[in-house]
Amino acid sequence: MHQVNIWDHPLSANTISEIAACRIDPKGNYVSWDEGWSLSNVTEYNIPQKNFCEVEEKTTYLWFPHKTWSFATYICQALGTQLPLPTTMDEVRFWYNLTAKIWPDNPSLCHDGFWTPMEDNRREGVWTMHYDHSIIPSPMWQKDEPNGIIYENCANIGVDGVEDIDCLTERRCTVCRFTERHTFALLGTCEAELRNIYFTVSQQRMDQLLFQGYGDYQIRKDNGQWRWINIVTNQTLAKLDLHAPNGKPMGRRTWHLETPVCDQVSATRILTLSPCPANSYTCSDATCIPHDNRCDYKIDCRDRSDELNCELLRVQNDYNKNVPPRVSNKNETVQVAIEITIESVNVVTTLMTMLVSYKLKMTWFDNRLTFRDLKENENLNIVSDEIMMSLWIPHIDFVNTEGNQNSEVDEEASLHIQRLQPHTHMDNSAPGEVKMYAGAGNPLTISRNYHTTFTCNFDLVLYPFDDQYCDMHLRILSASKEYVTVDHTATTVTYIGSELLLEYQLLQQTMHFDNNHSHSEFRVRLPLRRRRGYALCDIYIPSFVLLIIGYLSLFFRPHIFEVRIMTTLTSLLVMATLFSQVSASLPKTSYFKIVDVWLLFCIVMSFLIIIFHTIIDISLGNYTVPESTPGLMKVVPLLTPTSWSPTPAPKSLSGKMYRNLACKFRRRFSTRTYIAIAQYCISAVLKIMNSIVHDQSPE
Template identity: 25%
Template sequence: MIDCLTFTTPARRLLARLYLGSDPSIGWWQHYPRVGSRRANHATQIIRETSRSLEDTLQGDISQVSIWGRALAASEVRGAASCEDPARGSVFSSDSAEFEEFGVEVRAVDVQDLCRPKVEFIVLPEEVSLDSSLMLCRRLNATVAVPASPLENQLLLDEILPFKDVCDATGHWKAWLGITDAQEEGTWRALHSNQEVNYSNFPCNGAGGSAVLNCAAVKTDGFWAFQECSVKRCTACRLHRLRSLRLRGLCFDEPLEAQFRLAGYLGGRPLFRGFTNKVILWDKAAERWTLVNAGTNATVMSCQSVPIELYPLGKHKWEMAKDMCGNKAGDTILASLSACTPDQFMCNVGDCIQMHQRCNYRFDCDDHSDEINCSVVGALDKVQRAMPPKDSLGGVLLVTPAVTINIISEVDDINMAITLEFMFSLAWNDNRLKFKHLTSAPRGTVLAKGDSEKIWLPKYQVTNVVAGNLLSLTESFTVRSAAGATAPGFNDVDMDLTYPGASNRVTMTRRYSAKTTCHFDLYAYPFDVQTCGVRIHLPPEHEDSVHFSLSQGTVNYTGPHELATFNVEKVQFAPTSDEHQLTAEFTLRRRQGVVLLSTFLPSALLLAVSWATLFVKLEALNVRAVMSLTTLLVLYTLFANMSRSLPTAASIKLIDIWFFFIIFLLFANIMIHIFIDNESLTQVRVNKIVVKPFSEARPLMTASPRQKALRFLAVYRLLVLPVAVVLFNAAFWAAVFWQL
C-alpha cells in the first residue's frame, strides 16, 4: 500500500510524502506546483502532477483522502497504512466532506477490509472447452476461477447469473472451474498451481464422480458439478489486482496510460478499462473491437480482424479513426494487447514467454511466432559493409586472432611440407551494429548466412601454402555475449531486446585443411628439432585500418602430441609476428627411437662384424674378404636407403658423417686383409747356425712375415681401431648433445 500524506506550504506549493507499506522510514518528499486529478487503484492513493482537463478520469477505489495542517508522527503513518486507523485529516477528510457524485458507486466498508485482498471475477460469455478457457484466462493475466470459500463461491455465482441465458441456456452448468482430479480420482487440484484445493461445493460431498468426469463447472444454484473436459462452458476468470494488460503501438506519454485491465461490462461484453481515459470495448453495431476515449466518447482506433469470442489479445492490425501518433485517420497500424512485461516476449496470439525462449530453435508459442523474424543483425548499407569499423575511440580497429591447430596428419621430410587442419578465428567489435536474440550461453549466438552477409568481414591470406593447397572446410559466425541489452519502450510492439555492437563481439571462425611449407634444417638429423607453422597476413587495404591484437590472441594445439616420427611441442605466436602478419608456429622434435634402431644400431653391428674379421685365421683369406665386403655393401645399402628418405641437400648432416666414418673403417679393414703379404705367410721359419766355439754357440731367430702380420693385426684390431671408434663417438655425440 502507498499512503500519500500532504499539507500546504507557504510557497503555495503542495509538498507530498509518499510512504510504501506501513514502514514510516520508507518514504520520499515531492513538490508539486499544482494539484490535478487524483487517481487511486483500489486501496492505493496516488497523486500525480497533471493539468486539470476534461480527459482526466479516475479509475479504482478511493478509500480515503485526508489533509493535515501538520506533519504526521511515525505511529500515525503506520496506523493508516496498516488499516488500524481511518486517518481523518484535521483540514480535510473525504469520508466526512460532501461531494458531487456521478458515475460512481459509494460503499461503506470496515477499515480493516481495505487491507484484505479483494476477490474479483470476470465472465467471458462464450462457450468454449476447458483448454480454451485456460488459454483465455492466461492471456488476460488471470486464472480460471477456483473459489476458496463460501463467500468467494457466492461472489462467483453473482458474477455468472447475469449470463445464465447466454451460457448453456438450456442447462444448469454455466462456467468452468479451474480444477481437475485427473491425477487421482476424488482428489481435486487447481490447474494453475497443481495444489490440492481445500474447499469444494460438490453436492453429497462429491459422491457420484467417475473416471471420465475429471473436470468441474459451477451451476446456477452455486453447487459444483462433475463434467467431461471435452464439453463447452463459459469462462470465469479470477482477476489479480496487481496484474494488468499493456497496449502497445500508440504514443502514450507514460507507461500508466498504456495499462488496461478487465473491469465491468458493456452490452454483456467485458470492458478493458485503461488506467486513464481509454477503454477497449466491443462495438456491436460495427462488429469490431474499438479503442474509445471515455472522456470525449470518440473512437481512437478499431480492429475488425478479431472475432468477438477471441478478444483483441496479441498482435493485430488496427485502423486509426483520428490523426494520432503521426498516423492519419484511415491508416492501419500494428498494435498489441497482452500481459507481457518488458523482459518477456509476446507471441502473436498474446501469450508471454521468457526472453531466452525467443529464437532458440524450439517452438514455445502455440502459434510458433517465437521462431519467426529471428534475424540477429541489423543490416548495414552496402558502403558500410565494405568499410571496416573504427574502435571505440575512432582509431584503428583491433581484431583478436585465435589459431587452433586441430591435427597434423603428415610431415613430409622430402618435400619439406606439413599437412594439417586448423581453425582461424578473428573477433572484433562493430559499434555500427545492433543485435537481437542474443544468448549468454557459452556457445554464443550463431549467425545464419543471411546475417553474416549483412556485416563487414575482415580479409586475410594464408601465405605459406603449397601450390594453393588450402581447402576451406567450415565457416561460422558467432556473437558470444549478450551484454548491454536495451528493453523495448512501453509503446513498442516489437518486444525484442536490442544489444549494441560495441558491447558484443563478432567472431568469425573458419576451419581449413592445408599443406604448408616448412624449412627443415637436417644437419642434426635424426636429432633435429624443426619449427613449422601457419603464416597469415592482412591484405594491403587493411594496413591503416585493421591490425592484429596479438596481446589478446591465442594459439592452441588440440591434436595428439606424439606423431609417427615427431613430438609436437611449444605452440605459440612466432617472435616475428606483428600487427600486420602472424605466424602460429609449433616445434616438431624428431623421435629418435626408430632411427636409432633402424640406422645407428645396424651400422654399429656391421662395424662389429667387420672388426671380427680381423680375428679370423690369416690362412682363411676368402672368409675374411667375403665377410668384409658383405658388411661394406650392406652398410652402403643402409646409407642409401636412409638418404632417399631425406630431402636432397648439398649440406652435410651428422648422420652422413656417421656413415662416412664407418664406411671408411670397413674399407680400411678390407684393405688390410688384401695387402698383407699372403705369400710370406707360407714360408717356413729358418734357423741360422754359425759355427763358433762351443761355449759361444747359440741359435739366432729372425721374425718371419707371418709374425710381422700377426703383430700388425694385433696392434690394429686391439688398439688402433678401438681408439679411433672411441674418439669419433666422443666427438660425434658431443656434437649431437650440443645440437639438442
C-alpha cells in the same frame, strides 16, 4: 499534494527508486518543503509516508457467460490470470453463489456453473491443469462424479461440487479473478512515453471489456469492432481485424491503421496487447513465458510463436560489409581476437610440410550493429547464414600454405554473438518484448574448422639429433594495420591432441605478433623435438653392428682370406643399401646431414678394412704361377707352408711381380705387425669419429 522539494542537480536512479518505495524522504537542497512555506486556506493533514506506498487489495472479477471451453482457457490467461479451482466445499459454494452477489439483477445467469482449468484429455482418469499439466490430487467431485468416461474430459463447478462435462459441446460461464490491479502493455506502437503504452482493464457489463490507458489512449469495442482511440482528440488510431482469434484484442493481432504509426501510413500492422509482467515474453495467444525461453530452440508457447521471428539483428540499408567498423577514438584500431584450437598435427619431414586440423575463432566488435534478445548462452545466439554473408568479417590469409589459402565464410562457418553487457533499451517498434543490445559492447565471433597444410623450413644438418619448429603464419587481409590489428591480449592457441607424433614430440606452442608490415600478422610456432628411437634402431645400431663386424674380421685367422674378404664385402653392401634407403626417406638437400656423414664413414671404413685385408693377404707367403694354368699363381703362406690355394691374379701383373711385392712387405714388417696396424688404425678412426659426433650433437 504530498510535498514539494526541488534540487539543483539530477537525482540518481537509485535515489528515485528509494523515494518511490517510501524507504527515504529526502528534502530538496534548493527548495525544501520543511522551510519557507506559508499555507493559506488549506487544511493540512500529516499522513505517514508509508501510507503512500500501500497498495489497496481489492478483488475484482471479469465475467463471460455461456462460453466454450476453448474460449474460457484463452480469456483468463490472456487477461493475466487463471480459471478458478475450488479446493474445499466452502469454495465451491462461494463460486456458485458469486453471480447473485456480483450481478444481483441477473442472479440465475450462471446457474449451470463455471468452467475450471481441470481436464483429462491427455490421459483418461488423470485430471490435470490445462496450462501446465500438473496433476490435481483431490478434486472436489460431486457424488458419483466423474462419470463421463472418455466423452467428458472437462470440469464444471456445480452446486454440490465439481462435475465432468463435455469439452466440445457444453457452454458455461467463465469468470476471471484479480486480487490486484493488472497492467497491460500495447507493444509495437513506437510510443516514447510509457503512459501511452500501459492500460488497465475494467468491465461495466458482462462480456464487455474496456482498456483504459494512463495517458491519452483507450481500447474499446464500438459498434461491434475493437478500436484504439485517442480520447483527447476523439480520433481512431487503428481498428482490430474482424477475424482476430476469439474476437479479443489480447495477444498478437493485426490492426488496420487509421493514422500513421511508426511512420507507417494506412496499412495493416501487428500490435500486441500484453498482460505479461517484466522479464516475460508474450505469446501470440497472450500467454506468458520467461523471456529467456524466447528463441531457445524449444517450444514453450502453446501456439509455438516463441520460436518465430528469431533474427538476432537486422542489417541497415546503409551498412557496408566491405568497410571495417570504426571505433570512437580515431587513433585506435579494430581489435580482432584470434583463438586457435589445434586438434591434430601431422608433420611430413620428406615434404617439409605440416598438416594441421584446427578450429579458428575470430572475435571483434561492430558498433554499427544492434542486437535483439541475446541469450547468456552464446550457443543460442547463432546468426543465420543469410545475415552472416551480409556482415563485415575479418579475412585471414594463411601465408605459408600451398596455394596461398584463406579463411572462408560459407555454410561450414558459424557466427554467434556473445552477451557481455545488459540490454540498453526495449524496441518500441516491435510487436513483442524485444531487448536491444549495443554492438559496441557485445562482440561477434565466427568459427570454422580447417584442415590446412603449412610449409616448413627444416634444418636437417643434425638429423636425427635435431629439434625443429614449424609456423602457422596468419595475416589479416581485411584492412591495413591502421584499421584492423590482432588483439595481443585476447589471442590464444590451445593444443588438445596427443603430444607424441609419428616422428616428433610436440612441445609448448608460442605466439609471435608482427605489425612491422602493411598488415597485422600473427604466427603460431609449434616446436618439434624429434623422436630418435626410430633412427637409432633402424640406422645407427645396424650400421654400427655392421661396422663392428667388418672390424672384427681383422681378428680372423690370417690364412682364411676368403672368409675375411666376404664378411667385409657383405657388410659394405648392406651399409650401401642402408645409405640408399635413408637418403630416399629424407628431403633432398644441398648440404650433408650428420646421418650422411655417419653412413659414408661406415662405407669408407669398410673399404679401408678391405684394403688392409688385401695387404695382409699379400704379405702372407710365396707366389708361384703353375705352368699348366696361365693367369693363376700359387700362394704358399709362411705360417702354414703345407697349404695353398689358387687365387686369380690381375691380368696386368705377372706372378713374378707379386712375388717381388710380397718379399718387400715381409722385409719391412711381419704379417702380425700389419694386422696390428690395421686394428689400431680402424680403432683410432672410430674414436675420432665418435668425438666429432659428440661435439656436433645438441645438448
